[in-house]
Amino acid sequence: MLKKLFQSFRSPLRLAKHTRSTPEVLTSRQHNLRRGHKISRHAVSVVERLQHAGYQAYLVGGCVRDLLLDLEPKDFDVATSATPEQVRAEFRNARVIGRRFKLVHVHFGREIIEVATFRANHPQGEEEENSSLSARHESGRILRDNVYGSLEDDAQRRDFTINALYFDVTAERILDYARGVHDIRNRLIRLIGDPEQRFLEDPVRMLRAVRFAAKLDFDIEKHTAAPIVRLAPMLRDIPSARLFDEVLKLFLAGYAERTFELLLEYGLFAPLFPASAAALKHNPDYTRRLIQQALANTDQRIHQGKPVTPAFLFAALLWPALPGRVAQLQDRGMPPIPAMQEAAHDLIAEQCQRIAVPKRFTIPIREIWDMQERLPRRSGKRADLLLENPRFRAGYDFLLLRESAGDETDGLGDWWTDYQEASDSERRGMIRDLSASSSSDSTGAPRKRRRGGKRRRAGSGETSGQPSGE
Template sequence: MLKKLFQSFRFPLRRAAHPRSTPQVLGSRQHSVNRSSISRNAVMVVERLQKAGYQAYAVGGCVRDLLLELPPKDFDVATSATPEQVRAEFRNARIIGRRFRLVHVHFGREIIEVATFRAGHGADDAEEDSNRAAHHESGRILRDNVYGTLEDDAQRRDFTINALYYDPVTERILDYTHGVPDIRNRLVRLIGDPRQRYQEDPVRMLRAVRFAAKLDFDIEKHSAAPIRELAPLLRDIPAARLFEEVLKLFLAGRAERTFELLLHYDLFAPLFPATAQALKENPEYTGTLIRQALINTDERIRLGKPVTPAFLLAALLWPALPARVLQQQERGLPPIPAMQEAAHDLIAEQCRRIAVPKRFTLPIREIWDMQERLPRRQGKRADLLLENPRFRAGYDFLLLRESAGEETGGLGDWWTRYQEVDDSTRRTMIRDLSKEDGGAAPRKRRRSPRKRRPASQSGGSDD
C-alpha cells in the first residue's frame, strides 16, 4: 500500500537523538498524497492565507490517512496567522475555544479547522497570562495559546504520525519528527518525553490507544512504558471531555481492538470503574458480553448502519448492574423498582467519571428496564411491549445477554417467534405460558371490596 511512498526515498530506521531543526522534505514524486484528494475548501483556505503572506499547510490526520490510502474524516490547516488574522481573511470564520483557540471556517456543512502554530512549553512555566500556557499541579496543561514557529508547532504535537505538513501549492510534505518512517513501521510514537507529554494531557494515553486500534499500529515501546503508571491521571480530566473521547474510542469501527488495548494498558478502569470491578468478579460473562457488543458495533459501522451510543453504553455498564439489583431486592423492593433504583445509582456514579448526557442515560435505563418486563408476557402485556418504542432495543439487548451465556429460559427464542407469527398463534403462545412452570407472571392480588361505613361513623352531620 505504501510502496510509492518509500520507493524513491530512504529514511533512517531510528529516530534522531535530538529534534530536527530542518524538516525532511518529500517532493510530489516521493509520496502518494495527491492534491486532488484534499478538500477543495481546505486548499482554498491554504492558498488564500499564503497569498496574504502567511505560512499555511494541511496538517495532521488528513495527511497521515492519505499516506495510508485511507479516506480522511476531515481536513485541518495549520498557519502562522493568529486567530484574529485568520478571521480577518474569511467572513465565514468564527473563533472558538478557550484552552486552545481555533478558527472554524464554514463552507456549508464542511468546516475547515484552522490552528495557529503553537510553541512548546515546560512544566515550570512561571508566566500565566492569556498568551501563555497554564499548568495544573499534576503537569496537565490548562491553557495552550503559546504561538510559535512551524518547527515549534511540529515538536509540540502529540504523535509523529500527526505532525506531517502538506503544502497543496508545492505538493511537498514537511516532516520534522520522522513521522513518515513511523507510518512505514506502523508505530504510534509520542513526540518528546512520553511521561511529560502524558502528564501535560493524560487524554494522550487514550489517543495513543485509539490510533493504534484504528490504524492497526503498535504503540512504540518508550511511548507505551509509562501508560499503566500514569493511567490514574485520567481521573483528573473533566467528565464531559472524557465522554467525547469514549465515543471516539468505541465508534471508530475498531471497538473490540480498542477494548483489548484499554485493558492491556489499565486504562479501562479509570473510565468504567464499576464495570472493571465486574470484570474482576466475573471475567468470563462480563468479557464475553462486552466483546460481543463491540463486535456487533464494529459490524454495524462496517455495513454503514446507524449505531446508538445508548445501546453500547448500556452493554458496557450492564455487568455491574445485576448485583446492585439484587441488593435492592434484598432491601425489600420488587424486581422492577429494584432495577430502576439500581440503574439510577449506577448511571449517576458513572456520570461522575464520564458525563453521559441525558439523551443517552434515559434510553439506557429504558433498555435495562425492558429486561425486567420482557419475561412478563401474560394477557395483553406481550402486545403492549411490542408497541413500546424501546422494544427493539430491549429485545436486541436480551439476545446479547443470551449470547454471553446468560440463561433466560428460552426467552429470546420466544420473543423472536412471537414477532413472526400471526395473531391466532400469538394467543396460543400466551395461553401456553400458563401451563409452563415459571412462565406465568405473578398474578395481581385482588383487593377486597371496601365495606361501606355506617352513616353514624362517617363523621358527617345529621343536620
C-alpha cells in the same frame, strides 16, 4: 507529588529529542499525495488563500497521515502562521472558537476546515506564571494553550510523530520534523519527546495512543507505552464532559473491539468504567463476552454504514455491573422492577462522575435495562403492550445480546422472536401456552414454537445497537 514528578521531566531538551529544526523534505517523487486526489478542494482553497495573503499554511496531522496510508481522511486541518484573528479577517465564513485551544472554523456548507495557528512550547517557570495565554494544573496538565510560535515550534509540540507531518499543497511536498514518515512505514505510534512529560501534560494522550493503534493497526512504541499503566489513574482528573467525547471517538470509529482490548492491556479501562472493571474481575468470562459482542456488533454496523446509538453502547458497557446491585436490593425485600430502577439510577449516577453521559442517552439506557425485567412478564395483554413500547426493539436486541454472552433465559429470546412473527391467533395460542405451563417462574419457561423464516440473533447486525425511535 505529581507536581514534583512533572518538574523532573520539564527540560525542553527532552521534548526536542524526536524533532529536528530542519525538516526532512519529501518531494512529489517521494510520496503519493496529490492536491487533486482525496484532498478536499475547500481545504486546498483555505491553504492557498492564506499563502496568497503572505502567511505560511499547510495541511497537517491526521489528514496527511491517512493520505499516506491511502485512507480517506474524515476531515482536514490547516496549520498557519496567521493568528486566529488574522484568519478570521480573511474568511467571512469563519468563526473563532475555543478557550483551551483557540481555533478557527471555516465553513463550506456542511464541511468545516479547522485552522490552527502554529503553537510553541508551553512557557516554563516565571515566564509561565506571568503568561495570560497559558495555564497548567499542578499535576502538569495543560489547561490553556494559546502560545503562538513558528512552524518548527508547532512540530515540536505535537503529540505523535505520525501527526507532525505538514503538506504544502502548492509545491506538493511534505515537511517531516519528527521522522513521522519513518514511523508510518514501520507502523508505530510514537510520542514526540519524553512520554512521561507528554502524558502528564495531557493524560488524554494515552487514550489517543490507543485509538490510533486500534484504528491504524499500529503498535505503540515501547518507550511510549512504558509509563501508561502507571499514569492511567490520571484520567480521573480529566473533566467528565471531555472524557465523554473521547469515549465516543474510541468506540464509535469502527474499531471498538480492538480498542477495548488495548484499554484493558494498558490499564485504561478501569479509570473510565470503574464499576464495569470490577465486574470484569468478579465475573470475567461473562463480562468480557458481553462487552466484546456488543462492540463487535457496533463495529459491524459502522462498517455497513448503519446508525448506532451511544445509549445501547453504554447500556452494554455498564450492564455487567448491574445484576449484582439489583440482587442486593431484592435480598433486602425490594420487588424486581423497583430494584432494577434504583440500581440503574445509582450506577449511572456513579458513571457520570467519570464520563458525563448526557441525559438524552441515560434515559434510554435505563429504559433498555428496565425492559430486561419486563420482557419475561408476558401473560394477558402484557406481551402486546410491550411490543408497542418504543423501547421494545432495543430491549429485545439487548436480550439477544445477553443470551449470546451466556445469560440463561429459558428461551425468552426465541419466544419473542416467534411472537413478533406470529399472527394474532398464533399469539393468543402462545399466551395460553404460557398460562397452561407448569412452570411459574419469571421467565415463563415457554414451549418453543419453531416457525419458518430466519431468526434474528444478536450479532446479525440487523437491529442490534439501534433502538427504534432514536
